Amino acid sequence: MKLICIGRNYAAHAAELGNERPTEPVVFIKPDSAVLPKEQDFYIPEFSNEVHYEVEVLVKINKVGKHIAQKFAHKYYDEIGLGIDFTARDMQRSLKAKGLPWEKAKGFDGAAVIGKWLPKSQYENVDKLAFQLKKNQEVVQEGDTALMLWKIDELIAYVSSFFMLKKGDILFTGTPAGVGKVSPNDYLSGTLEGEEMFSINVR
Numbered sequence: 001m002k003l004i005c006i007g008r009n010y011a012a013h014a015a016e017l018g019n020e021r022p023t024e025p026v027v028f029i030k031p032d033s034a035v036l037p038k039e040q041d042f043y044i045p046e047f048s049n050e051v052h053y054e055v056e057v058l059v060k061i062n063k064v065g066k067h068i069a070q071k072f073a074h075k076y077y078d079e080i081g082l083g084i085d086f087t088a089r090d091m092q093r094s095l096k097a098k099g100l101p102w103e104k105a106k107g108f109d110g111a112a113v114i115g116k117w118l119p120k121s122q123y124e125n126v127d128k129l130a131f132q133l134k135k136n137q138e139v140v141q142e143g144d145t146a147l148m149l150w151k152i153d154e155l156i157a158y159v160s161s162f163f164m165l166k167k168g169d170i171l172f173t174g175t176p177a178g179v180g181k182v183s184p185n186d187y188l189s190g191t192l193e194g195e196e197m198f199s200i201n202v203r
């Protein structure tokens with residue numbers, strides 16, 4: 001199982017990190033060992049002093065596919081979720097400055113929070129899903145999939161032109177503006193269309 005993640009898919013978030021609006025999706029992979037086990041607290045890794053939360057809508061791939069046409073992409077998922085792409089921002093910044101891969105900053109153990117899954121059929125339109133992240137009960141990130149630069153079906157078509165998608169793979173669709181640092185004892189919770197999808201303690 002692989003986690004395929006999209007960077008800079010919301011213009012306001014790209015701008016807050018000083019990145020240009022990309023001309024094609026920014027793609028990276030997290031290993032399956034990055035998945036934070038269910039009910040487990042998130043431990044800030046010792047190699048970073050600036051771990052950021054990034055709340056993202058998730059899509060679970062339901063069958064094998066390669067070079068998937070955008071018009072058929074909807075057949076490759078029937079569950080939607082919400083999660084966090086934890087990022088060691090200080091490390092990512094220095095790796096980026098040196099032109100090196102970001103994997104260490106994005107793929108460390110526990111760096112992928114995956115909340116519960118809900119059937120896609122529950123939603124009228126996956127391209128219009130409101131979501132938010134609260135830190136210690138205060139809203140820190142708010143987004144809507146309508147604001148994605150590349151919509152879910154476009155992302156599936158794009159990503160599958162490089163990587164064969166397999167059943168169980170998870171697509172992290174990018175984070176909206178408002179990313180920020182976590183500290184020990186923070187409590188994070190995410191909602192999708194008003195429903196709580198995950199909650200975690202930071203240690």
Ligand code: ZN
Nearest residue numbers: 054085174175
């Ligand atoms: Zn992200």
